[in-house]
Structures are given as structure tokens and as C-alpha cells.
Amino acid sequence: MGRFLATNVSLILRGFPRHYCVGQASKTNLSQLRKRTGVPLKNCRAALQKCHNNLEEAEKWLKEQAQKEGWARADKLQSRPMSQGLLGLIQSRTGATMIEVNCETDFVTRNEKFQYLVYRLTLACHNNLEKDASKKVLQHEAVNTLPSENKMLSDIVAQEVGTIGENMRLRRAVFLPDSNGHILSSYVHNSDKKVAINGCHLGRFGTILSVGKTSGTENEDSLKELTKDRGVTRSMASVFSTRKQKKPNFHLSTQFINKSLKFGHRNFCTSSLKYNQKLTHIDRNGKAKMVDVGNKEETVRTAVACATIFLGDKAFSLVEANKSKKGDVLIVAQLAGIMAAKRTSELIPLCHNIGLSKVSVDLSLQKDTKSVYIECMSKTVGKTGVEMEAITGASMSAIAVYDMCKAVDKEMVISNIRLLSKKGGKSGDYMFVLK
Structure with missing residues (x-):
């Protein structure tokens, strides 16, 4: 008799729905919370148990925790080098915005979470900078204080540091307005496959180029094609790196072509050649050679x-x-x-x-x-x-x-x-x- 009762009690408990049990997380909510946030199942389960299976409250609590942990982890990881990253570029009727976001590894740059973070930051910078028609360049401290989603951009980055677990930073942003009489063109180069999220193009390096006529009656279509070609050429001549330079790591130049076109462009690259330095493995004729070290001391x-x-x-x-x-x-x-x-x-x-x-x-x-x-x-x-x-x-x-x-x-x-x-x-x- 005792064995029969014990067996039936076990069957009753086994068949009782888990989501009716106090402190347990339902599988449906657990799956949805995992998809929404991307955090580990262990943390999702703890959040649902804490919030009594309320999906919205659990998601809010997880984001708050990620931001708190992100700031702590960001402080802990801030000394680690960031030699990789992505550029984000958005162009609209008002102008074009380009930002640089650094991370530690090339592995993370292919992570969808990191790519979506770059998109969010690019869109936020564009929405803030297009309100001012003047040309703008914002470095690390200034760009991180821009508002978005009722918080600063630095808070958004810190939250993702807590989620992804790697040192990251929003380094800088630039905005070039689309003014009358000018043609604006932008280009982003990718080292592997093309990545674009809702019109925001991501890549290793890119260019924003503005062309305006100073004289003559050039055809607008030919100007657009020329602007595009020049933008691609300047991007391909750039090198993506995160080594800090004494001068700004992008270039603003004005050039004249056939004395009729005026070019201004923003070009993100973070390394420059010192032309006064010579390569020891190249001779006067530009041919490769082996350096003679016979006269050196041991x-x-x-x-x-x-x-x-x-x-x-x-x-x-x-x-x-x-x-x-x-x-x-x-x-x-x-x-x-x-x-x-x-x-x-x-x-x-x-x-x-x-x-x-x-x-x-x-x-x-x-x-x-x-x-x-x-x-x-x-x-x-x-x-x-x-x-x-x-x-x-x-x-x-x-x-x-x-x-x-x-x-x-x-x-x-x-x-x-x-x-x-x-x-x-x-x-x-x-x-x-x-x-």
C-alpha cells in the first residue's frame, strides 16, 4: 500500500506543469528571453525566477544587470589592447555619418551582436549630428556623451561589454552634411562579405566624399560617377588600424580636378606612412635586396x-x-x-x-x-x-x-x-x- 501511494504521488508531481510551480521558469518564456537578450540560459532562468515568470520584467532586469556588470568588466578590461573593430556608415538626405568602434579580436567583429551594436551606435550618432548642419568631428569623450534610448552611448557600449565579454569602445564619429550644390558619396570596404543592417554599412575602412562644382556645367550623372570612383580609390588606399596617432586619424583634404571640381572628403584610417623613412630591403632601383650586416658589431x-x-x-x-x-x-x-x-x-x-x-x-x-x-x-x-x-x-x-x-x-x-x-x-x- 505504501509503495502504491508513493508511486502515484510521484506520477502526480511528475505530470504537474512546471510553469505552475512557484520559482520555476517556463520553457516558453525561457526560450523567448534567450532569443531577445542572447544571454546564457542560466542567467535567463535566474531572471525569470526572480521576476515570477514575467517576461518583460525579466528582460528589463537582465539589461540592467548587463549594464552594471558591463561597467565593472569594462573597468577590468580597459587595459587590454583593442587592435580590431568595425566602421559603421549611414547616408541619408541630410548627410552621412561614419563611426569607429574598436574591439580586441577579429572573431568578435564577425559576431552578430557586435555588428548590431555598431549599427545602433551609428544610427544614434547620425540622429544627433544631423541636427546641426555644420561639419562635425567628435572624438572619444564627446561622442560617448551623445544621448540615445534615454541613456548615453557609453552606457550602451558598457552593456554590450557585459554581454560579449570583450573590451570595446566607441572611438570617434564624423558627420558630413549634404548641402545644396554638392554631391555626397560614401563607400565602405569589407575584408570578407558585405555587411549591411537597415542601410548602415559595416566594414574595415571607408570614405565620405563631397563634390561641388566651382565652374563649368558638368553633367550631374558624370559627377556622381566621378565622386563614387574617387571615394572607392581613397578607401582602398587606407589602412585600418587602431594605433593612436598624434594627428587626427582621418584626413580632410580639398583637391581640384581640371580646375572645375572641388573635393572634400572624410577618410577613416589610423596609420600613416612616414615618407622620410627608407625601407632597408629596397635598393635605389626599387628592387629587393638582402641587407649587408658585415660591418655591424655583435x-x-x-x-x-x-x-x-x-x-x-x-x-x-x-x-x-x-x-x-x-x-x-x-x-x-x-x-x-x-x-x-x-x-x-x-x-x-x-x-x-x-x-x-x-x-x-x-x-x-x-x-x-x-x-x-x-x-x-x-x-x-x-x-x-x-x-x-x-x-x-x-x-x-x-x-x-x-x-x-x-x-x-x-x-x-x-x-x-x-x-x-x-x-x-x-x-x-x-x-x-x-x-
């Missing part, structure tokens, strides 16, 4: 370079547990980096063949970004530096990680390959400094 030279490969959840869990079918991923990658550093001169045509006294490769797992961070140190006593050996070692180590894990995930991304420091030689010491 000194102790060291260099440290780094690279990062972003694995994704599945591949990272296998590497962390050392359960890859090919063997120990980190050990194999370490050996690959050391071997590559020793054979750098065979891989890079104009690199000197030098004797290395030491090569070390260190790999560490980064749980927060599901990535492997790699550092390679090379050392020699010689007449030329070992920067390329360090960079080659770090790069090949990352490639080896990819090879070991490609059966699990082919969307892994190798990024942030750079020289961290060098010592010795005539040019002196160098240390990478985040600016």
Missing part, C-alpha cells in the same frame, strides 16, 4: 612576440582536458614554434641565417575568451636582430594549434600577432605600449 639580442588563437567552446574544452585525438595540443604547438623559429631564414626570403642561442615558446589557456595565448622568445649573439624568429615561432605555434583542432572546429581565428619587445642592436630597445 651584441646580445633578444625579442619576444605573441599570437592568439580563438578556439571556440568545443575545441577549447578538448584542449583543456587534453583529449584531442591527435595528442597533446599544447606540447605539439610548442615544438612547432621552436622548430619554425630555427628555420625562419628558409621561410622569409630576405631574412639572415643566424645562430639562435635560445628559443622558448609558452602557451596558456584563456578561459574567458576560449583562446590560447602564445609568447615566443628568441635570443642570439649576432649582428642582426631576432624579431622575425620570435614572430615566426609564435605564428607557427598558433597554426599548429589550428591543425590539431581543425577536425573539431574550422572557424578558429588566429589574431593579435605582434612584436612585444626587443633588446640589443643600433636601433635600441623597443617595448610595445598600449596607447
